[in-house]
Amino acid sequence: HGRLQSCSIGYIFTGATLIMERIAVIGLGNISIRHRHNLKYLYPFASIYAMSASGQVAASEVSDCDVFVYSVEELIQHQIELAIIASPATLHAVHAIPLIKAGIPVLIEKPLAASLADCEAIQAASQEHNTRVAVGYCLRYLPSAMLMKDLLTEQKVGRCYHVQVETGQYLPDWRPNIDYRHSVSARAELGGGVLLELSHEFDYIQWLLGPLQVKYANLSSSEELGLSVEDMADIMLGDKTGAIATVHLDFLQRKAHRKCRVIGSEGTLEWDLIHNSVTLSSANGIEIIYCDPAWDKNQMYLAMISDFVNLIQGKKNNGASIEEAIQTVTLIKEVKAYSHYR
Numbered sequence: 212h213g214r215l216q217s218c219s220i221g222y223i224f225t226g227a228t229l230i231m232e233r234i235a236v237i238g239l240g241n242i243s244i245r246h247r248h249n250l251k252y253l254y255p256f257a258s259i260y261a262m263s264a265s266g267q268v269a270a271s272e273v274s275d276c277d278v279f280v281y282s283v284e285e286l287i288q289h290q291i292e293l294a295i296i297a298s299p300a301t302l303h304a305v306h307a308i309p310l311i312k313a314g315i316p317v318l319i320e321k322p323l324a325a326s327l328a329d330c331e332a333i334q335a336a337s338q339e340h341n342t343r344v345a346v347g348y349c350l351r352y353l354p355s356a357m358l359m360k361d362l363l364t365e366q367k368v369g370r371c372y373h374v375q376v377e378t379g380q381y382l383p384d385w386r387p388n389i390d391y392r393h394s395v396s397a398r399a400e401l402g403g404g405v406l407l408e409l410s411h412e413f414d415y416i417q418w419l420l421g422p423l424q425v426k427y428a429n430l431s432s433s434e435e436l437g438l439s440v441e442d443m444a445d446i447m448l449g450d451k452t453g454a455i456a457t458v459h460l461d462f463l464q465r466k467a468h469r470k471c472r473v474i475g476s477e478g479t480l481e482w483d484l485i486h487n488s489v490t491l492s493s494a495n496g497i498e499i500i501y502c503d504p505a506w507d508k509n510q511m512y513l514a515m516i517s518d519f520v521n522l523i524q525g526k527k528n529n530g531a532s533i534e535e536a537i538q539t540v541t542l543i544k545e546v547k548a549y550s551h552y553r
Contacts, residue, residue: 229520231292235260237306238297246295247275249513264298287313299395300402304329311336316343318519322410323536325402327544330537345519346536348414352514355487358501363419368475374456375472376412379464397438404440405460406543413539416456423448428550435463446546
């Protein structure tokens with residue numbers, strides 16, 4: 212168990228050494244397919260339980276599934292030892308809280324929930340029943356992300372003045388096998404829109420910089436996609452030191468784009484998440500500190516599960532906590548409150 216290669220900059224996640232016999236994944240979407248496959252890899256002798264988000268019968272054969280169930284109560288009766296919640300964000304609390312109350316550790320796909328009330332209910336259940344909970348912000352396990360974290364902790368570019376975050380990808384290309392208008396991303400009742408769907412950016416920017424406050428926000432829904440949720444957001448954030456962060460998110464860019472640029476008193480860091488690279492520009496010139504675009508990004512998900520097992524075992528871990536995930540949903544709520552929507 213726990214077979215996971217180290218990345219080339221020296222980070223390795225052990226974990227997944229805990230012997231498990233029964234693991235569940237709730238939800239049947241693309242991310243659940245990945246999780247079930249990875250669980251079979253990490254725990255080849257475990258029985259993998261699957262359940263649709265609606266509790267209904269699966270429309271087709273479910274891959275990497277040993278037992279299919281129709282309710283959370285069945286999972287509890289089967290004495291599941293760990294569950295991954297990969298249902299729509301509006302259903303996270305409904306699925307997670309009964310498991311938490313039963314003492315079953317849960318890894319909840321991002322965001323923690325679609326509403327702050329649901330987030331706080333999950334947190335209260337976790338505290339009352341002393342059950343481990345983590346949130347699936349997998350980008351934290353990208354080697355270039357961990358390097359950015361280290362470089363900023365070390366103040367490699369001195370005092371931070373400005374951060375630019377830009378992320379975009381054409382929504383119809385996300386899941387080409389389904390009509391994008393019927394996807395979770397496009398439906399408000401399931402937690403759609405760029406703010407919740409691309410909440411990775413709000414997680415990592417506060418993971419890197421600390422708590423941020425909203426200075427300005429503009430949300431829009433273009434004629435291009437014809438959605439009832441926002442497909443573009445432009446936001447200005449600030450921290451207590453006076454640093455400013457601008458964030459652009461969209462469902463519109465035909466070529467996927469995901470970058471973060473940190474301007475400091477001693478230089479500039481440019482982080483390309485798609486190419487998995489970090490470049491430093493300073494008085495000494497331009498230096499490519501790290502670049503590995505061929506790195507297998509599935510390792511992020513393997514590492515996230517292994518790190519969650521570390522949390523369950525009381526070991527050091529780097530996962531997103533409930534508190535951090537609530538901070539992300541709170542920031543999104545503030546963005547909506549401040550926004551000019553058109």
